[in-house]
Amino acid sequence: xxxxxxxxxxxxxxxxxxxxxxxxxxxxxxxxxxxxxxxxxxxxxxxxxxxxxxxxxxxxxxxxxxxxxxxxxxxxxxxxxxxxxxxxxxxxxxxxxxxxxxxxxxxxxxxxxxxxxxxxxxxxxxxxxxxxxxxxxxxxxxxxxxxxxxxxxxxxxxxxxxxxxxxxxxxxxxxxxxxxxxxxxxxxxxxxxxxxxxxxxxxxxxxxxxxxxxxxxxxxxxxxxxxxxxxxxxxxxxxxxxxxxxxxxxxxxxxxxxxxxxxxxxxxxxxxxxxxxxxxxxxxxxxxxxxxxxxxxxxxxxxxxxxxxxxxxxxxxxxxxxxxxxxxxxxxxxxxxxxxxxxxxxxxxxxxxxxxxxxxxxxxxxxxxxxxxxxxxxxxxxxxxxxxxxxxxxxxxxxxxxxxxxxxxxxxxxxxxxxxxxxxxxxxxxxxxxxxxxxxxxxxxxxxxxxxxxxxxxxxxx
Amino acid sequence: xxxxxxxxxxxxxxxxxxxxxxxxxxxxxxxxxxxxxxxxxxxxxxxxxxxxxxxxxxxxxxxxxxxxxxxxxxxxxxxxxxxxxxxxxxxxxxxxxxxxxxxxxxxxxxxxxxxxxxxxxxxxxxxxxxxxxxxxxxxxxxxxxxxxxxxxxxxxxxxxxxxxxxxxxxxxxxxxxxxxxxxxxxxxxxxxxxxxxxxxxxxxxxxxxxxxxxxxxxxxxxxxxxxxxxxxxxxxxxxxxxxxxxxxxxxxxxxxxxxxxxxxxxxxxxxxxxxxxxxxxxxxxxxxxxxxxxxxxxxxxxxxxxxxxxxxxxxxxxxxxxxxxxxxxxxxxxxxxxxxxxxxxxxxxxxxxxxxxxxxxxxxxxxxxxxxxxxxxxxxxxxxxxxxxxxxxxxxxxxxxxxxxxxxxxxxxxxxxxxxxxxxxxxxxxxxxxxxxxxxxxxxxxxxxxxxxxxxxxxxxx
Numbered sequence: 001x002x003x004x005x006x007x008x009x010x011x012x013x014x015x016x017x018x019x020x021x022x023x024x025x026x027x028x029x030x031x032x033x034x035x036x037x038x039x040x041x042x043x044x045x046x047x048x049x050x051x052x053x054x055x056x057x058x059x060x061x062x063x064x065x066x067x068x069x070x071x072x073x074x075x076x077x078x079x080x081x082x083x084x085x086x087x088x089x090x091x092x093x094x095x096x097x098x099x100x101x102x103x104x105x106x107x108x109x110x111x112x113x114x115x116x117x118x119x120x121x122x123x124x125x126x127x128x129x130x131x132x133x134x135x136x137x138x139x140x141x142x143x144x145x146x147x148x149x150x151x152x153x154x155x156x157x158x159x160x161x162x163x164x165x166x167x168x169x170x171x172x173x174x175x176x177x178x179x180x181x182x183x184x185x186x187x188x189x190x191x192x193x194x195x196x197x198x199x200x201x202x203x204x205x206x207x208x209x210x211x212x213x214x215x216x217x218x219x220x221x222x223x224x225x226x227x228x229x230x231x232x233x234x235x236x237x238x239x240x241x242x243x244x245x246x247x248x249x250x251x252x253x254x255x256x257x258x259x260x261x262x263x264x265x266x267x268x269x270x271x272x273x274x275x276x277x278x279x280x281x282x283x284x285x286x287x288x289x290x291x292x293x294x295x296x297x298x299x300x301x302x303x304x305x306x307x308x309x310x311x312x313x314x315x316x317x318x319x320x321x322x323x324x325x326x327x328x329x330x331x332x333x334x335x336x337x338x339x340x341x342x343x344x345x346x347x348x349x350x351x352x353x354x355x356x357x358x359x360x361x362x363x364x365x366x367x368x369x370x371x372x373x374x375x376x377x378x379x380x381x382x383x384x385x386x387x388x389x390x391x392x393x394x395x396x397x398x399x400x401x402x403x404x405x406x407x408x409x410x411x412x413x414x415x416x417x418x419x420x421x422x423x424x425x426x427x428x429x430x431x432x433x434x435x436x437x438x439x440x441x442x443x444x445x446x447x448x449x450x451x452x453x454x455x456x457x458x459x460x461x462x
Numbered sequence: 463x464x465x466x467x468x469x470x471x472x473x474x475x476x477x478x479x480x481x482x483x484x485x486x487x488x489x490x491x492x493x494x495x496x497x498x499x500x501x502x503x504x505x506x507x508x509x510x511x512x513x514x515x516x517x518x519x520x521x522x523x524x525x526x527x528x529x530x531x532x533x534x535x536x537x538x539x540x541x542x543x544x545x546x547x548x549x550x551x552x553x554x555x556x557x558x559x560x561x562x563x564x565x566x567x568x569x570x571x572x573x574x575x576x577x578x579x580x581x582x583x584x585x586x587x588x589x590x591x592x593x594x595x596x597x598x599x600x601x602x603x604x605x606x607x608x609x610x611x612x613x614x615x616x617x618x619x620x621x622x623x624x625x626x627x628x629x630x631x632x633x634x635x636x637x638x639x640x641x642x643x644x645x646x647x648x649x650x651x652x653x654x655x656x657x658x659x660x661x662x663x664x665x666x667x668x669x670x671x672x673x674x675x676x677x678x679x680x681x682x683x684x685x686x687x688x689x690x691x692x693x694x695x696x697x698x699x700x701x702x703x704x705x706x707x708x709x710x711x712x713x714x715x716x717x718x719x720x721x722x723x724x725x726x727x728x729x730x731x732x733x734x735x736x737x738x739x740x741x742x743x744x745x746x747x748x749x750x751x752x753x754x755x756x757x758x759x760x761x762x763x764x765x766x767x768x769x770x771x772x773x774x775x776x777x778x779x780x781x782x783x784x785x786x787x788x789x790x791x792x793x794x795x796x797x798x799x800x801x802x803x804x805x806x807x808x809x810x811x812x813x814x815x816x817x818x819x820x821x822x823x824x825x826x827x828x829x830x831x832x833x834x835x836x837x838x839x840x841x842x843x844x845x846x847x848x849x850x851x852x853x854x855x856x857x858x859x860x861x862x863x864x865x866x867x868x869x870x871x872x873x874x875x876x877x878x879x880x881x882x883x884x885x886x887x888x889x890x891x892x893x894x895x896x897x898x899x900x901x902x903x904x905x906x907x908x909x910x911x912x913x914x915x916x917x918x919x920x921x922x923x924x
Contacts, residue, residue, distance in 0.1 A: 001498070003491075003497075003499055005491075005492075005495065005497070008491070008492040009490055009491050009492050009694065010490075011490055011491075012486055012487075012490050017486060020486070021483075024474055024479060024482070025474075028471055028472075028473055028658070028663075028664065029465075029467075029470070029775075030470040030471050033470060033775070033777060034763075034766060034767070034770070035465075035467070035766070035770045035775035035776070036463070036770060036775065037465055037467075037775055038775070067529030067530065067533065067665065067693060068529065068692075068693030068694050068696075069693070070684060070692050070693035070694065071529065071692065074681060074682045074692065078682075099684060100684065100692070103682035103683060103692070104682045106682065107682040194694070196490070196694055201490075201696075201698070202490065202694055202695065202696045202697055202698065202699070203529065203665040203696030203699055205693070218681075219540070219569055219680075220536045220540075220562070220565035220566045220568065220569040221565060222561060222562065222565060223785055230530075230532050230533065230565070231529060231530030231533050231562075232471065232530050232531070232656070232658055232664050233664065234529070234530075234664045234696070234699070236663065236664065237664070237665055237696070301496075304496060304497070305496070308496070308497045308498060312497075313495070313497035313498065313500070314497070315495060321496075
């Protein structure tokens with residue numbers, strides 16, 4: 001049963017499993033104690049720290065273990081902001097950071113700080129110049145992920161790090177998605193990562209803070225992990241995390257090349273096999289194992305359920321798959337289609353046959369979902385009797401219905417005239433302009449609708 | 463090799479090990495995902511929550527899993543204080559809480575709140591009336607452990623809960639040391655515990671918050687664990703924690719009675735076998751597996767090292783064994799001797815023979831340490847030529863030297879006259895009065911010493 005959601009959590013690597021088992025017997029005692037069981041635990045902890053630091057590219061005393069990648073981000077961002085309080089209270093982040101970074105930013109804003117989001121282009125990458133321009137003398141910290149968790153696009157970390165250095169601003173890099181694939185480019189001041197993303201166990205994050213970076217841990221602490229991660233160390237999991245990071249890295253070049261080719265196959269074949277699909281993210285500067293595409297006229301939740309029935313586990317940034325019923329902030333920031341969104345992230349060892357079977361199954365699954373929703377046929381359009389300036393009332397209907405209704409009637413208005421879609425579904429704000437972009441129609445804009453919700457105006461130009 | 467430090471961390475229970483292994487294969491995926499691996503993880507998480515809630519005595523939706531007991535305490539105290547901000551900013555804690563509670567209190571004080579410590583008696587228990595009297599209309603939260611981690615004394619939780627209820631103040635109970643031995647008495651509002659204390663794995667704490675208790679989680683969060691514990695769930699460890707709690711509880715009555723008898727043996731035999739020993743903590747209202755005693759004229763660090771050499775792993779609250787070179791705050795609050803302090807906490811399954819061997823080895827170990835330090839012989843005293851009002855300069859000497867010097871000369875002054883000990887070691891403040899109590903001498907008081915440090919004045923009355 002192929003599991004294609006490694007970007008959420010990778011199955012445990014065999015080395016992680018072995019190391020975990022071995023250290024359940026050797027590493028359960030308190031490493032702060034001086035008796036033999038404590039000394040043994042301390043040796044394991046020290047060795048794990050050295051191995052992890054080597055993989056990260058830092059000194060062992062710059063690295064602490066946290067209970068998760070999320071906690072590493074929260075601790076790192078809060079500590080760096082507090083350490084630089086005298087410099088100012090501005091936090092600069094890319095618009096496509098992981099939610100843990102954005103939530104840390106929200107907490108900063110709630111405490112009176114300011115947060116500036118640097119936009120990204122359609123590929124999902126920030127422009128280093130724009131990022132540099134957002135830094136000023138009041139900026140306490142900048143955050144940029146090494147690679148995006150939803151679309152796989154690599155960020156220009158080295159260039160942004162240079163801009164940060166020039167501005168005297170420390171750079172926090174969330175390396176959760178990339179650390180298993182190789183070291184982060186030089187220039188970061190703080191770095192966070194998460195073991196279960198590379199095949200290590202849950203319960204372990206890494207936080208590295210370069211010597212010389214001002215850092216003031218927030219909240220209550222204790223004597224463990226340099227005062228940066230309170231609570232009894234999760235030692236067997238830490239040992240397993242470090243061992244598996246080393247193992248995964250040793251395999252990264254070969255396995256990365258193999259998965260990169262499989263992802264290239266998906267990127268090329270999906271638009272050939274499935275009509276009305278947008279493959280998003282940078283095709284070249286990207287993670288080796290991850291690809292995301294969106295299918296017009298399809299709702300993500302049904303699509304995921306159908307793929308699950310076929311044996312494929314994938315995730316989605318569509319609004320209908322989120323608890324808040326809003327589309328992924330990453331897709332929104334990129335300005336790409338969010339409906340029928342599918343993220344495929346291949347774990348190490350994925351069989352080529354499974355990818356081929358996915359490609360064989362996908363077209364039928366998408367077609368059947370579209371069929372049930374009454375989506376327009378791929379080569380639709382060409383209207384019978386043109387009406388002028390149609391209004392489509394899709395109030396109370398969820399994604400992808402508003403876009404389906406728009407597509408169904410666009411051929412009914414003459415070129416030059418407009419279709420206005422009334423919708424109170426948040427995804428429409430992203431997906432109607434994205435549909436226009438894909439279809440070569442003109443997105444005029446939105447205005448409040450007198451009937452409630454928003455009126456999205458589209459001019460037929462094609 | 464007998465390990466007698468279960469109160470720091472218990473070896474992994476076989477059931478925890480089994481459950482951990484099983485859920486490494488079944489529980490590595492994200493329980494928030496809807497595909498089969500995610501659904502399987504969700505089932506495991508829900509079942510673990512139900513099992514843990516049953517053991518705690520709460521509803522499953524009142525309980526969240528945190529990365530450690532310390533994090534459960536930090537989250538619980540901060541969330542309860544913030545939830546009751548309108549009531550006031552006073553936090554009331556017992557003076558002998560675990561450091562995680564006291565550090566949470568320090569963070570509260572640093573943010574402008576006030577913290578009141580309720581003192582304890584010589585047994586280590588608070589007086590419920592005194593605790594109730596400390597509560598007022600500005601009190602946001604009260605904290606009381608279920609049982610003390612250093613001396614094993616059970617606190618009067620039910621009585622204090624009644625006082626809190628009468629005052630309208632929520633009660634936070636740190637149940638880390640007792641939860642494996644049985645449920646906490648009724649009446650608590652919030653409860654925290656730590657899996658590795660009962661034989662579960664590291665990396666799992668519990669936080670229960672009763673419905674109706676005002677609670678506002680602090681810091682950045684996410685959608686996991688009701689917004690109270692951000693970060694990817696450490697699922698295999700959570701499953702192992704819940705399974706082992708259930709297993710440990712099933713064995714608690716029989717094993718508790720067995721260990722209680724072994725501890726009673728230690729409590730009775732140590733003072734018979736070793737001269738100048740004080741066994742501390744309540745002899746009856748106590749944890750079944752834990753006993754603490756202090757040996758005059760001995761430094762804890764050497765004692766621990768010698769016991770380790772004999773194969774026994776124990777811990778100590780003596781100043782020389784702490785990173786800060788101050789005696790345990792628990793022993794200080796109780797006003798008992800801290801020098802030569804030994805905590806014995808027996809893990810489940812401890813063999814009777816190991817306890818007997820400990821009792822056989824201890825007298826020789828203590829005697830050899832005393833010998834090396836030049837401690838007075840047990841039946842010492844009776845001086846040759848009395849001098850009057852001696853001054854002993856122990857400046858720059860660490861525990862237990864100041865007390866050893868005092869004991870060496872007390873017989874040199876006539877009854878009614880004084881010995882003044884000059885010392886700049888923090889432990890002397892606790893241990894000189896404690897020595898007077900044990901020896902029936904009068905502790906007059908302390909004053910600044912003109913030579914630096916403090917002058918402790920003792921009058922010979924015996």
